[in-house]
Amino acid sequence: MIASPPLSKKSAAIDVRSLRVDYGSFTAVDDLTLTVPAGEVFGLVGPNGAGKTSTFRVLTTLMEPTYGEVFLDGVDVLEDVETARRIIGYMPDLAPVPSDLKVWEFLDFHAAAYGLGSRAARRERVDECLAEVALTEQRGSWCKELSRGQTQRVVLAKTLLHRPSVLILDEPASGLDPLARRDLRNALRRLAAGGATVFVSSHILSELAEMCTSLCVMNRGRLLAAGTAEEVRQQLGSTDRMLTATLLGKQAEAAAWLAARHGVHDTRVEGERVVFGFAGSDEDQAALVGGLVGAGWKLRAFEEKRSSFEDILVEVAENNRKA
């Protein structure tokens, strides 16, 4: 079990303790313990089948776990469903919308269901939320006629209507173009700055890394790592990177010198460049580069290439699958 580290000293908006979800003999979520402070944009990443949606369905009171406890803003989600539902804003995976309603009707229905006041007050709030997701022009469109990205934004607007303090967004960026993703990122940050806690999932780690203040990685129902993006990278053991030193002569000698250094592996010479793998901290890398220059080789250029988050996740998933 990996518990998420204390990300800040702020009070916990989401507190998940020893959560387990079984479907018959299949365990979808296994002993998940997680704490998300208020005002964070917290990401949950994992491949398909990692247990993200099951976790979200428990958090949103849509499903009872096999066991475990979940608190949202101090409210026990399993015991006080009604109160919990008032503070949750949930955007499910694929962001479904009814095919027989127009955008404003869909939003007005939810505004009315949440008891957001008179028709005029609801209209004002609907317009605010549509503006928030930059969809004012689609107010009178049919939901079924919207593009995938627009649909995502309409559902996000619906999620914001009742001003929830905890937003739970399942794959909100899937299907969005880069511009829309940027808008979504900005919108989430604004919400977090306003005091809301945003818990967002994706199977694309780089997408979350851009969007979130902290994140965690799940695979096969288990929490593998949690923290900032860099902390997650370290926890997953991915400090490995490929380094390329471009030298003015004596490449073979330099390669031999590097090969003898701690953490260096797979050294090879490609013309005037020496390419090698390095596993170590940033400090170790700085010392290595300093040593290379200090030893008298004429370093003309230096290049670093790290594994992408996707590579790390694929590797983790593969390792887990083999295990």
Next chain:
Amino acid sequence: MKTDDIQQPMTRHAALDILGNPIFRRYCQSRLRIRGLVISLLMTVLGSGFFVSFFAAVGSRADASGVDAARVSVIALLVIQSLILFLIGTAQAAGGMVAERDEGVIDYQRLVPMSPLAKVLGYLFGLPVREWAMFLASLPFTVWCLWRGEVSWRVWLPLYTVLFSSTMVYHLTGLVAGTVVRNRRWAFLCSIGIVFALYTIVPQLANFGLVFFKYFTLGPVFSECLPGLLPRDAAAAVSTVQRLAPVVKFFGLDFSEWVFTLFTQGSLILTFVVMLRRRWQRAEAHLMGKIWAAGLFVWAQVMLLGNALPLIDPGNLFPSREFGRMFGPVYRAAAGWRPDPTEAVVLSGVYGAVTVALLALISGIITPSVDRQIQGWRRARKLGQRGIPWLSDAGSGWWFTLLMAVAGAVGWFVFTRALVESRWFPGQVLPVPVFGYFLALVLGGGLALQALLETRGAQAQRLAFILVGIVPLMAGSVLCVISEALYPLGAWVLGISPVAQPVFAAASQMPIADLPPSVARAVPRAFEFWTVVGLLAAFWLARDLWRRRSAMAAAARGTEKDGR
């Protein structure tokens, strides 16, 4: 969004404020759009107008009075309205519910802070709102025909009240089907199938002593009101026939068909609302709580008995009597009619079979799955409780099945005793020890199926039912058809099935039973043997159930395995 914007107070909707219900209004918006509505209303108005003018014209050609022509039109309009509300409306209720689930938007509705009852009522009146509009469009024609036909309010008020209550029952059936059945097509077929069965198959049960079932339909009240709706000559004849049995007998009480149907349907409406309310509260909740389920079972027994017992002495319960009524001349010829003892045996067997089926159905509803039990033990541990609360969904359904089995056996025995000791079979007595046999049969079948479901799950239970309940029926039937010499073997094979056992019980325990010599020895012996086997199986499964529950409890108290 500003911090102080978060969690502003939200108003909660009053459940009974239907017009202000957001779900109802949402469906008014989508289903009452001009384009779709105009066509539906046009068809309704044209259909209604056609029937009114057609019957007026026919009446005029036949020199019938305007009053009589208008009365015939009322009946035609009633048929149209029933089709709109019962069939189209019910299909819409079921299909709409499944569509919500298919589209995935039902989760939104689960999360909105409306009370479960408000959600149920919103869907109940919202999904078929166009059908209600079509019904309203046909009403002016009805009003005109009622006025023109000089139909008394004593006739149309009961009829339309029961039309409304029947619609509620069927629409709720559609909602329950749409909530429980996962496939859209199946949900649609189920709901329509139920309505169809209520008007075709279920009333046939009334011919086998289960009179109560016919009150789920509009039929009895329609028959009661028929004299007021028919042309006056025909009405007089029907009225004369109806005076033979003018009221519903319920134990020693007399009710009009109208009141009794409303009472029956009202109970069913309440049960369906409770089911849906529970599902809106928790998606995984059982359709009924344990107390409600046991109460419903006992209520069904009381209703079955209450309707059936008063009909025994007049002879109206026996199928041959009803058959005689249908063929009047034959009936009059057979003035010295008496029921055949075999009829009584069949009636008792059917009662027993329906009781066992009802027990299996209701105990299936309240029996927790293995996952649910683990959840219950974990929750009990979290709350510091020693065990799962009895009445919670995670609590065992075994004790309540036991309770219902006893109630069912009592009901069955009372019914059978009333048949045997009726004036039709003078000097016959059903001894009290027969109750023990009935109880053993219901307990064996009911508890074995329940324990199997609770320990091994629905698939194991279904498989067991097919192997023990259906296959012996088929095999035994085939054996009996092959040769008369195989009758005893066929009886032994048939006796395995809990479906056939109640008939065997009646045939072997009722003193009036007159079994053919070929099975006179096999039937009682097969019944006793298989009843003992059933009881032993129930005992063994119950032991297994308690062992597993103890393991689960131990796991929940902190050991690592979950006791599956």
